[in-house]
Amino acid sequence: MAKQFDVAVIGAGAAGMMCAAVAAQRGKRVVLIDHAEKLAEKIRISGGGRCNFTNVNTAPANFLSANPHFAKSALSRYTPSDFIALVKKHRIGYHEKHRGQLFCDESAEQIIQMLKAECAAGGVEWRMPTKVESVEQFPEGFLLSTDTGDIMADNVVIATGGLSIPKIGATDFGYQIATQFGLALIEPRPGLVPLTFDGPSWETFAPLAGIALEVEVETSSGKGKTALKGKFREDLLFTHRGLSGPAILQISSYWTPGTPIIVNLLPDMDVAETLIEGKGTFKKQMGNVLSQWLPTRLAEGLLDANGIALDARLADMQDARLRKLGDAINRWAIVPAGSEGYRKAEVTLGGVDTRELSQQTMMATKVPGLYFIGEAVDVTGWLGGYNFQWAWASGVAAGTAIA
Template structure:
């Protein structure tokens, strides 16, 4: 066994590599261990291969946690503008997409290379593939038993991420270690994940698959674990159910057995605004077919599906009673439907739940019960909205931890 390390970071993903690089440059002797043959795979596949590495508007309001205040300290000390400075210093060109999301112009691999470069500056030792078989606390030190022997360290940083994308080696190891040492864990479940529907609930999915529609979506409620949400985003109809940014956002708040609510006209952008009442009450439409009127604001296939659902296909607007018009309007502007479930960990982008924040110091990410044991990134009960916020949490929590080290 070599001389004790100042810190061993278990997990060489976004949070782990960033934390190690910062701590190394602050003069700490740091070792990173990871079981994967290739590091940074989740970064590489993110954002369609271009990595949505942060969001210019990232703030505590963009995160879900049982303690919504927990993120404030770390985000304030390392806001998105600081990471943008680092990206710029490494000569990585980027662009802003929808709602403040920043992506690499070229490739997500540039972010991985940048993290390796920062680790190299801090003389960080990286070993992979190496599996950590056991972690024990002995006096003032921690002992890690690995597939390549034992390592002693003053501090351990758990940064193994969450359960999404098992195909690239995702595990619940950080949560297992938390439980081993008596720390509370908020039950994990898939987040930012498509929702599935039964044929009875939504029988014409196959006909509508591939349609993308801007909607306003609502999910959850004030009494639930993470409260309620409302988003204006694009929704994608698929063969299995609903996906797209709107549904991924709503999935983090959705509770099994409860409905989500969709206003199919709520996110329409038109010069001078869009007036739903005008559409349904305009008598100039009286000779037009119902599906034709709906197709003026919705994709034709969707307009037809809604008209069919209310048995109004082929009927002129003048033939539709006020009661039926109102029912159609309610169907389209407040469509309430119960998902059968999510598409699970294989399709989830992040994990909801994790190490309970009440167990950790929000300024340092260290366990309150066990000095020297830290948890950062996705394994903590902090989950960001879609759009670069989860990466920002990786950088901010990693930075807070590195400063404490």
């Protein structure tokens, strides 16, 4: 005979544990199910092992969605301050690192143990590792067939995440359930992911792996109300296959295949004007001039890509040539060949179409009792703790609504 629960949460990651703890502490009988042997691996590896658990600057503008207003309700009702209060309650030391990003002083494991303790406080039952083989709805509730026995639940919460980082157990289970129950999906794709380049235009830059510098990067696609525009000032890193670093991870969520990204390698300088004005001042070769402002190997690569000899004298350069070089540095337009895919993506863009869900409760409007939270939903945050804050907020929204 199937065991009866008020709530079955499928997926014991950030959003799932938060939802389970909230519902259980409000008196619901909750079972938390996960197919993995290790708990919350994505939390454990986040932030270099210290878990960038929120961002104090969180606002709806930091999130992408086909339905951009959807996230406002949950985010306004459970804020970074609320999660910080929980962290303090468990006496976890933390610090702000960069632009509002908060990290544990010691280890991401502290966040995992905190969430486990919150679940224990409500008497959450665990089924782990347990694989859910099917979910069916009957008048008396949902029947979950699993490899460790059947479960009946009045409510089911899908918190199984997206497709990013399959080596730690990512699957499309949440999308399968959404499709089974007739809910629309926004096509998933990798987000916060390094971009790859190839072809003759990239050959000059391929040897620059390891070089890093602060840049401004932007891209846009679409027109009118559907236009998607992003612009970030962060560090860029050259890799053996292309570009990475926070600037590229950020812009990757806005990039669409076939469109260029525009990189300003010296965002605080009008390079052309500086070079032209410096013709009477810098009595130097071009390689030495650019190396004042850029890493030497990058300066040499840019000159090579623009057909300028390293030993060419600045004073001898025509203004038109310098303007072209300046534009190549301040507006370096390159079209990525692709991305490193889900294996290196930190998040999954797209997912369950939020127009199928209640923004107050996260419940599917067509399927009473079925909820979707966290990364499974078409709400994706910027790099820097925003996606964890969405996990906490959406988990609390569903857990509170059920209770």
